[in-house]
Amino acid sequence: MTTTSRTIEREARYHPNAYHFVYDALRFTQQTLNRGVAESEESEDAHISGVELLGGIREFALLQFGLLTRTVFRHWGIRSTGDFGRIVFELISRGKMSKTDRDQLSDFFDVYDFEEAFDRNYQLDAKKVFSR
Numbered sequence: 001m002t003t004t005s006r007t008i009e010r011e012a013r014y015h016p017n018a019y020h021f022v023y024d025a026l027r028f029t030q031q032t033l034n035r036g037v038a039e040s041e042e043s044e045d046a047h048i049s050g051v052e053l054l055g056g057i058r059e060f061a062l063l064q065f066g067l068l069t070r071t072v073f074r075h076w077g078i079r080s081t082g083d084f085g086r087i088v089f090e091l092i093s094r095g096k097m098s099k100t101d102r103d104q105l106s107d108f109f110d111v112y113d114f115e116e117a118f119d120r121n122y123q124l125d126a127k128k129v130f131s132r
Contacts, residue, residue, distance in 0.1 A: 014087055015076035021064075022057070022087050026097075029056025047100060050107030053088070054081050058117050069118040081111040 012019065026048060030036065033056075035046045048056070061069045078084065085108025091097040 013090060014078060014083065018073075018076040018078055018087055019091065021061075021076075022084065022091070025057045025060040026053060028060040029053055032056060032059070050085060050088070050103060051111055054084060054108060054111045057084055058112065062118065062122065067119070067122055070114055073114065080109075080114065082109045084108055 029048050029052060030046050033048070033052065035048065061073070065072045073079070073083075078087075082105075085105045088097060088108070089099075089105050092099050
């Protein structure tokens with residue numbers, strides 16, 4: 001286990017997997033938006049806004065967990081988009097992520113409703129099942 005993993009687990013407000021998921025979702029979002037990983041902490045080339053990250057989190061979560069997304073998030077203690085903002089700002093305060101002067105925790109509040117985003121609007125992609 002890495003030092004970062006042990007620190008997250010000791011100081012975590014949420015399940016440790018939630019923090020790792022946010023890192024993975026950030027990378028996924030950067031790739032989706034064609035923004036490379038920042039060369040340095042000061043670089044804004046790879047910067048992702050809160051709303052952009054939440055869009056990436058939604059897409060990445062549905063790819064990873066499908067209809068179980070809300071169940072997984074509840075297990076991790078995540079009930080709303082604001083919880084992802086709290087995770088991001090915890091990571092920022094620990095020096096594990098960076099932000100610009102424009103970024104605020106409030107950017108993450110009430111961006112989308114989990115039931116709407118992960119359950120009602122879920123579309124099963126059956127193309128692969130019927131393509132044989």
